[in-house]
Amino acid sequence: MTMYEMTDMQYQAVYNVLSFALASMMATTVYLWFRSFAVQDKYRSAVLISGLVTFIAAYHYFRIFNSWVEAYSYPAGKLVDGAMVVEGPKLTGVPFNDAYRYMDWLLTVPLLLIEILLVMNLDAETYSEKAKALGLSSALMIVSGYYGELTVSGNLAPRWICWFVSMLFFVYICKELLIGLAAATESESDAEIKGKIRLAQVMTVISWCTYPVVYLFPMFGITAAQAVVGIQIGYCVSDIISKCGVGLVIYQITYAKSSKGALLG
Amino acid sequence: MTMYEMTDMQYQAVYNVLSFALASMMATTVYLWFRSFAVQDKYRSAVLISGLVTFIAAYHYFRIFNSWVEAYSYPAGKLVDGAMVVEGPKLTGVPFNDAYRYMDWLLTVPLLLIEILLVMNLDAETYSEKAKALGLSSALMIVSGYYGELTVSGNLAPRWICWFVSMLFFVYICKELLIGLAAATESESDAEIKGKIRLAQVMTVISWCTYPVVYLFPMFGITAAQAVVGIQIGYCVSDIISKCGVGLVIYQITYAKSSKGALLG
Numbered sequence: 001m002t003m004y005e006m007t008d009m010q011y012q013a014v015y016n017v018l019s020f021a022l023a024s025m026m027a028t029t030v031y032l033w034f035r036s037f038a039v040q041d042k043y044r045s046a047v048l049i050s051g052l053v054t055f056i057a058a059y060h061y062f063r064i065f066n067s068w069v070e071a072y073s074y075p076a077g078k079l080v081d082g083a084m085v086v087e088g089p090k091l092t093g094v095p096f097n098d099a100y101r102y103m104d105w106l107l108t109v110p111l112l113l114i115e116i117l118l119v120m121n122l123d124a125e126t127y128s129e130k131a132k133a134l135g136l137s138s139a140l141m142i143v144s145g146y147y148g149e150l151t152v153s154g155n156l157a158p159r160w161i162c163w164f165v166s167m168l169f170f171v172y173i174c175k176e177l178l179i180g181l182a183a184a185t186e187s188e189s190d191a192e193i194k195g196k197i198r199l200a201q202v203m204t205v206i207s208w209c210t211y212p213v214v215y216l217f218p219m220f221g222i223t224a225a226q227a228v229v230g231i232q233i234g235y236c237v238s239d240i241i242s243k244c245g246v247g248l249v250i251y252q253i254t255y256a257k258s259s260k261g262a263l264l265g
Numbered sequence: 266m267t268m269y270e271m272t273d274m275q276y277q278a279v280y281n282v283l284s285f286a287l288a289s290m291m292a293t294t295v296y297l298w299f300r301s302f303a304v305q306d307k308y309r310s311a312v313l314i315s316g317l318v319t320f321i322a323a324y325h326y327f328r329i330f331n332s333w334v335e336a337y338s339y340p341a342g343k344l345v346d347g348a349m350v351v352e353g354p355k356l357t358g359v360p361f362n363d364a365y366r367y368m369d370w371l372l373t374v375p376l377l378l379i380e381i382l383l384v385m386n387l388d389a390e391t392y393s394e395k396a397k398a399l400g401l402s403s404a405l406m407i408v409s410g411y412y413g414e415l416t417v418s419g420n421l422a423p424r425w426i427c428w429f430v431s432m433l434f435f436v437y438i439c440k441e442l443l444i445g446l447a448a449a450t451e452s453e454s455d456a457e458i459k460g461k462i463r464l465a466q467v468m469t470v471i472s473w474c475t476y477p478v479v480y481l482f483p484m485f486g487i488t489a490a491q492a493v494v495g496i497q498i499g500y501c502v503s504d505i506i507s508k509c510g511v512g513l514v515i516y517q518i519t520y521a522k523s524s525k526g527a528l529l530g
Contacts, residue, residue, distance in 0.1 A: 002348050002350055003342065003351060004347060004348050005344065005347040005349075033295075036299070041303060048296060048299050048300070052295060055291075055292060055295065056288050059287075059291065060284075060288065063284060091349050092341065093339045093341040093342040093351070093352070094339045095273065097280070097281075099277060099281050100281065102281070103288065104288070106285065107285070107288060107289060107292065150274060
């Protein structure tokens with residue numbers, strides 16, 4: 001793999017964004033775990049799992065942040081009149097391990113899909129069928145992407161093949177979220193709840209669109225320091241929307257269903 | 266013990282898999298501990314213990330991961346036009362301590378067997394008898410395996426003897442899980458619960474099969490870097506199935522028994 005020199009500003013930008021994502025994940029985790037007790041028992045698992053997703057992501061952001069810090073080091077500065085102009089960080093030789101993200105996704109993406117299924121109007125059989133199909137295809141989508149990442153050197157053909165295989169599963173999952181599950185979404189009697197379930201589905205699909213685009217960067221020769229900064233910011237924004245954002249919407253859905261269920265009961 | 270040079274890719278593969286196993290153990294622990302409150306009091310211990318197993322494993326994976334990181338270090342790379350191709354990691358001289366795994370198993374394997382017994386239809390006397398027999402034989406199986414690991418140098422005879430002793434206990438435990446406990450499994454009136462208990466037993470036996478096979482690798486001269494990568498991935502997969510997987514099945518069994526018990530009561 002190739003590592004790039006960063007200006008002080010570029011290095012700090014990635015550092016701050018990774019730290020921001022870590023803080024967002026930790027805070028969302030605590031909120032969701034505490035609030036899992038505020039919803040009816042049958043929805044508690046969904047809120048708990050939403051918190052598990054951000055918990056797992058927090059762990060990986062902690063590792064990614066540390067890996068970023070280990071990849072660069074600041075040279076001793078030179079004092080001029082009692083002040084020191086900071087020089088840009090230098091590469092240490094330790095590679096920045098971004099592949100942690102794949103380990104994260106392998107756990108969190110199936111859980112994210114399951115947390116959406118758990119708050120929908122699905123009978124046990126449909127739930128189990130959809131959970132298996134979506135869980136398996138999301139795992140295959142990520143494994144295929146990771147395999148493509150491993151083939152880093154010169155020849156980009158395997159990376160293209162992996163991208164296409166991955167995209168097959170990607171398109172299938174998006175289709176299921178937007179169309180396959182539409183009937184179940186429409187069957188919600190409460191307009192507010194129906195709107196929020198649709199919101200969770202759409203947020204997931206839109207925030208996911210970053211990943212296949214970023215994956216193509218090396219194919220278009222976008223590999224400089226500037227690109228690394230852009231990729232890290234893009235990944236962080238997508239992760240915050242799809243994990244913290246969707247997790248909080250899931251909580252709102254279960255909370256609304258719990259209060260309305262209580263009124264009916 | 267002997268340590269091997271790794272390519273960047275091999276080193277990162279083990280690094281990522283160990284981290285993945287750690288994240289899986291932590292997430293499962295949290296889920297099981299939270300959900301232990303969702304089952305009837307008489308089943309709570311089983312779910313709690315399932316979470317203890319993954320908790321103990323998470324601790325050991327944390328140590329194993331750190332040991333892996335300490336065993337290798339990256340040399341300072343050479344910059345060409347602001348970019349640096351990362352060189353493979355070098356051995357530091359610190360051995361990778363894999364024997365943590367035996368300490369882990371010594372605690373978790375008896376607990377794993379007990380968590381299965383706890384959710385079965387056994388009278389107090391049978392339970393106590395089976396728990397003692399399985400707990401003791403699993404401890405002896407691991408101690409014998411560990412003793413064989415300590416005799417690493419040239420002469421492989423003691424390692425073979427330890428393997429055979431260990432396998433005696435291994436076969437006894439598998440026989441108990443699949444045959445000795447079959448009558449109790451069959452006595453479950455609910456088909457779904459019966460199926461899940463059988464699943465937990467079969468998952469345990471199948472995932473365990475990795476261990477005696479990996480143990481034989483040095484006897485067949487399989488000792489290169491490639492083998493180390495394979496062994497670590499194999500151990501991680503087996504641990505995730507037998508600890509996270511079986512733990513979650515145990516929770517499902519207790520949850521099903523609790524809801525059905527409530528209906529009957």
